[in-house]
Amino acid sequence: xxxxxxxxxxxxxxxxxxILVVQLVLSLTTVGIVLWLNMLPELYVMLFGLxxxxxxxxEYCLFYFGKKxxxxxxCYVRRTFGILLxxxxxxxxxxxxYMLVKAGNTLGDITGxxxxxxxxxxxxxxxxxxxxxxxxxxxxxxxxxxxDYEHTQKAIEKINETVGTQIHTQVYDNxxxxxxxxxxxxxxxxxxxxxxxxxxxxxxxYETFSSRTRTLYDHEEETVVTEDSQTAEKSITTDPFxxxxxxxxxxxxxxxxxxxxVNILAVVNPSTKQVLLINTPRDYYVDTAASAGAKDKxxxxxxxxxxxxxxxxxxxxxxxxxxxxxxxxxxxxxLVDAVGGITVESEKAFRTSEGGFYINQGTNQLNGTVALSxxxxxxxxxxxxxxxxxxxxxxxxxxxxxxxxxxxxxSNYSAIMDSMSGMFTTSMSSxxxxxxxxxxxxxxxxxxxxxxxxxxxxxxxxxxxxPTKRSYVMYPDEVQVKYAEQLVNKVVEGQILTDxxxxxxxxxxx
Numbered sequence: 137x138x139x140x141x142x143x144x145x146x147x148x149x150x151x152x153x154x155i156l157v158v159q160l161v162l163s164l165t166t167v168g169i170v171l172w173l174n175m176l177p178e179l180y181v182m183l184f185g186l187x188x189x190x191x192x193x194x195e196y197c198l199f200y201f202g203k204k205x206x207x208x209x210x211c212y213v214r215r216t217f218g219i220l221l222x223x224x225x226x227x228x229x230x231x232x233x234y235m236l237v238k239a240g241n242t243l244g245d246i247t248g249x250x251x252x253x254x255x256x257x258x259x260x261x262x263x264x265x266x267x268x269x270x271x272x273x274x275x276x277x278x279x280x281x282x283x284d285y286e287h288t289q290k291a292i293e294k295i296n297e298t299v300g301t302q303i304h305t306q307v308y309d310n311x312x313x314x315x316x317x318x319x320x321x322x323x324x325x326x327x328x329x330x331x332x333x334x335x336x337x338x339x340x341x342y343e344t345f346s347s348r349t350r351t352l353y354d355h356e357e358e359t360v361v362t363e364d365s366q367t368a369e370k371s372i373t374t375d376p377f378x379x380x381x382x383x384x385x386x387x388x389x390x391x392x393x394x395x396x397x398v399n400i401l402a403v404v405n406p407s408t409k410q411v412l413l414i415n416t417p418r419d420y421y422v423d424t425a426a427s428a429g430a431k432d433k434x435x436x437x438x439x440x441x442x443x444x445x446x447x448x449x450x451x452x453x454x455x456x457x458x459x460x461x462x463x464x465x466x467x468x469x470x471l472v473d474a475v476g477g478i479t480v481e482s483e484k485a486f487r488t489s490e491g492g493f494y495i496n497q498g499t500n501q502l503n504g505t506v507a508l509s510x511x512x513x514x515x516x517x518x519x520x521x522x523x524x525x526x527x528x529x530x531x532x533x534x535x536x537x538x539x540x541x542x543x544x545x546x547s548n549y550s551a552i553m554d555s556m557s558g559m560f561t562t563s564m565s566s567x568x569x570x571x572x573x574x575x576x577x578x579x580x581x582x583x584x585x586x587x588x589x590x591x592x593x594x595x596x597x598x599x600x601x602x603p604t605k606r607s608y609v610m611y612p613d614e615v616q617v618k619y620a621e622q623l624v625n626k627v628v629e630g631q632i633l634t635d636x637x638x639x640x641x642x643x644x645x646x
Contacts, residue, residue: 467559
């Protein structure tokens with residue numbers, strides 16, 4: 137009898153030991169992942185570690201200690217409670233580790249993206265007999281030396297290498313002249329950055345460019361967007377910084393050169409917890425960093441690289457732009473669906489131009505597809521771009537509110553993380569974001585977020601990118617631009633903005 141008892145006791149000790157060792161390994165793994173992610177303040181990490189240690193000690197006591205002479209029932213209850221507690225800890229550690237690793241991988245996907253991708257394609261007419269570059273080696277290729285010539289040269293070098301001879305080129309003054317030459321047969325083929333396709337198709341008479349032509353060859357070129365010394369010297373948790381938020385319809389994790397439909401500057405002062413969002417209309421007619429004095433639409437800056445858009449907005453508001461965040465609105469659609477939709481307030485009832493979805497005046501619950509149409513809509517409003525900018529900021533705020541409410545993240549965690557990987561890309565490093573999160577968790581301070589939108593007057597003009605065609609532009613309201621510049625300075629200097637500050641005083645209105 138005694139031998140049987142001792143055998144059972146020995147077997148239990150081994151079983152309990154295995155349970156505790158497994159829990160210890162899982163606990164250490166979870167703590168290691170927390171340290172790797174580097175988002176929790178040191179105090180939080182210490183408390184987390186102490187809690188796990190306390191639970192281990194508690195379970196050890198439940199497994200191995202108890203007053204002798206107690207009934208078997210009490211012993212079984214104690215051990216059963218210890219096992220259940222240990223299993224609960226293991227489940228939390230496994231689930232928590234999965235969520236932390238997923239978050240870390242997502243952060244790695246969206247941060248530190250300092251490369252842009254340009255694609256130069258060789259276009260021929262749809263009915264052209266050539267099917268490969270070799271078939272077109274004796275063709276005359278239309279090119280322009282005025283727009284994106286650097287990438288065009290690289291494409292020519294690669295084509296020459298592929299076909300084993302120097303291709304024939306004909307230089308044209310601008311993009312539309314090239315397209316027209318291709319249409320009329322004055323050129324057999326054409327080399328053009330794919331970023332220009334949308335701009336070409338926005339011009340009268342060229343709406344069917346994509347259906348009338350096809351590509352023989354695509355040449356991709358990566359360019360590194362370097363961080364300047366002014367940004368590198370800043371401390372992201374104490375020094376004010378400016379983020380350029382760009383919106384595009386690209387569907388890759390790399391930053392592709394394309395027009396930007398969303399142009400928002402986020403001016404952040406981490407010391408005062410003040411954020412100012414400034415929306416600038418896509419058709420704003422401005423001096424750009426690429427046009428050498430010629431004016432162009434702000435949206436066209438994106439075709440010359442994200443750094444061109446940053447520099448142009450920096451010049452407009454006289455403030456250095458430190459980082460960029462690109463929002464992929466196709467990824468935005470997926471994320472909205474992942475969180476179960478968003479709620480927005482519409483100032484009027486209308487039907488979207490894209491998809492024909494009906495939006496009620498007042499409260500609307502939108503899924504991803506409808507939300508995407510909502511943030512793109514401008515034709516239903518007299519102020520066009522201005523209303524679209526408001527809707528974009530409204531949708532982003534609604535999405536943030538939905539994600540931060542209740543159990544949304546926990547119940548849709550995997551889908552949300554996957555969607556965010558396809559929605560955002562940023563030049564901010566994971567260390568920068570970790571530092572901001574750690575700061576926020578340390579002080580738990582609330583942020584004062586204010587929005588301001590500049591507007592202007594609609595008109596028609598030629599642009600640097602399309603010098604032979606007049607298109608819709610918005611002439612900036614210089615008073616509003618100057619006032620936005622003053623608001624930026626206030627945030628940078630540490631002032632807290634109120635709603636009254638967002639109204640332009642009568643004494644400075646021209």
